[in-house]
Amino acid sequence: DTGVSQNPRHKITKRGQNVTFRCDPISEHNRLYWYRQTLGQGPEFLTYFQNEAQLEKSRLLSDRFSAERPKGSFSTLEIQRTEQGDSAMYLCASSPPEGLQYFGAGTRLSVL
């Protein structure tokens, strides 16, 4: 296993378009997290899954954002009607129960 995998690595879109990102966690990890990082800031928590259940959502996760983890393996993060303020690095992390979080390389989103 090579770690947490995120696709695509880069996404450029026009304002108003929808985008979807994918995260494949480390195979034996049942917990999966999404974070967002903007320039000059540390990652900020968006949402958390334990298996297929979404157990926690940040106030940062507006109605335009939705995340799924349908079979408790990979996860998708969709942003509808993108805005320029959505431009950021979107990071996925996974962990075993009560374990440390390991991050993927991220998806860099640019909204023009």
Place this chain on the structure above:
Amino acid sequence: TQLLEQSPQFLSIQEGENLTVYCNSSSVFSSLQWYRQEPGEGPVLLVTVVTGGEVKKLKRLTFQFGDARKDSSLHITAAQPGDTGLYLCAGRPPHGSGYALNFGKGTSLLVTP
């Protein structure tokens, strides 16, 4: 709310120098993690500290957790250009918020040859 304050925000040094970066909070954390992040990449876990007063060494990097578990430091001996990156400390907030990590803003380190 920024629970973890990191200092300095930026640090530029020459190869061979020593440096210390700090991570401070008014809250008690059960553990703190240190990550290093390179531009365009995700954070890479370096170490976790759990016990107050704990010291961990990773080659030229020394990590310390404060006795009261409210602060941590990272000391690098004889810095090398390969140490360049953003150093982030992170921990789980002490109350509520489940399993999300709370990050500091990071210390951006540049080591020049």
